[in-house]
Every structure is written in structure tokens, then in C-alpha cells.
Amino acid sequence: MIIRVPSPPSKLEPAPNIDILDASVPLHRIWNKKFAANTFNPGKGDLTRFAPINTAKGEVIPTLYAGSSQECAYHERLFHDVPLEGPLRNFPLNKLTDLMYGTVVPTRPLRVAKLFRPDLALWGITREQLVHTDADGYFMTARWAEAIHRDYSQVEGLVWTSHRCDPDLAFVFFGDRIDESDLAPAGPARSFATDLALLDDLRGYAKRAGILLISS
Secondary structure, eight states, X not given: OOOOOOOOOSSOOSOOOEEEEOTTOOEEXXXXXXXXXXXXXXXXXXXXXXXXXXXXXXXXXXXXXXESSHHHHIIIIISTTSOSSSSOOEEEGGXXXXXXXXXXXXXXXXXXXXXXXXXXXXXXXXHHHHTSOOGGGHHHHHHHHHHHHHHOTTOOEEEEEOSSSTTSEEEEEETTTSXXXXXXXXXXXXXXXXXXXXXXXXXXXXXXXXXXXXOO
16 A cells, blocks of 8 residues: 655654754664674665755755664664565575674763654654555655654754664764764674674564565
């Protein structure tokens, strides 16, 4: 079923409800080994739910995704393209070759707009439309992130309940309002290519969700 995502209004009102993410709260990430744990995506990658996005002047806004738990990060980053239902629920292990896992912690409080059901009702949009849509709706869901960023300069990112790993939380942060120094790496980065414990975690999370790990 294709869910239509409406366009955001020219002026998004009322103001979003804000949550303050405290300093030192661990945020879990999976990223390409070419970068650091706190490196923002410059907006040159594939279309995602809330990126790439631009300023009103057409300048690309760097973004960084994170999850509130390791399992959430696995689902949001690794299992992202695995169908939620149907027979072809496989994850190829060769996708892990260049990936790292680790955590970052905010070094100061961060202000994130809340995209939970009551908060979205404020704007007459549903979770199904904004945070449950498949990839065919990403162009328009990114426009909502642009609208929030455009109209409310105090917002430094977004938070919502992970569709694939509820009730854990997913985050995206705006790189023109948050510096890399505001998200400090916590502990060493771990490689999926060499860390067998990461693979054990992967097997456990895949088994829980009924996802088959395949060698190629």
C-alpha cells in the first residue's frame, strides 16, 4: 500500500514541540570506515527519510543519523532495505565490509523537534505518512525536514520512534547547527570486518526479526 505524503505548508505552524537531548546520552551509529563516528553526511548519498535537504538558498544541509540503542542502529542502517513482510527478507553479509559501529555522546544539550504521533497531529499529519513510509515517499518526507529547519532556527535535529525497532528512538541532526565537536566519539570505533561480537549481535537481532543472513 502506497501512502501519500502531503506537501508541508509554506509556513509550518504552530511551532514544533521540542525535546532536549541531554549531554552524555549515548547515541548509536553505523557508518562507512572512510569517515569518523561524528562525521556528518554532506548530502551526496542516497535519498533517505530526512535527507538530503537544503536551505532556502539551496545550500545542502549536512545530516547525521543515530539511534537510541545498538539494535535500533542495526535496524535503521543495516536492515533498512529488508522488507517488513514477504518471502525475501534477507540481508547480504557482504554489505558489512566497509562499515563501522560505535557511539557518540552530545557534549551539550541538543534541541530536537518531536515527531511522535501527538506532535504530528499538531500539523494534521500522521506517523504513517511521515515516519512509516517506504522509500517512494522519501522525497516528500525530506521536504518536511526542510520546512522544520527553515521555519524554526532553534531546532537542531529531529527525533521519532523507529518504525523498524520500536519503541527505540531514531534521530537526525542538522550539521549547520551542530558541530562535529558537539557529538564526541565514546570509545573505539569497531569494525564489522574484524569484530566477531558485532556479528553475534547481528545474528541475534536478525533472528528476532526473522531476517535471514546470506553470504552474498
